Amino acid sequence: xxxxxxxxxxxxxxxxxxxxxxxxxxxxxxxxxxxxxxxxxxxxxxxxx
Numbered sequence: 001x002x003x004x005x006x007x008x009x010x011x012x013x014x015x016x017x018x019x020x021x022x023x024x025x026x027x028x029x030x031x032x033x034x035x036x037x038x039x040x041x042x043x044x045x046x047x048x049x
Contacts, residue, residue, distance in 0.1 A: 003020075003024075003026075003030070003045055003048065004045070005043055007043050008041055008042040009041060015040075018048070
């Protein structure tokens with residue numbers, strides 16, 4: 001499966017990445033781990049395939 005993660009940053013367009021994930025929990029964990037890399041204030045996870 002693939003998960004689409006949108007990172008929201010202050011005063012900028014959201015960044016989107018697609019990562020392989022078996023379930024929503026794994027995608028959430030990946031999103032939280034990468035938040036600091038993107039200087040994100042929030043994120044959104046969606047399973048896409």
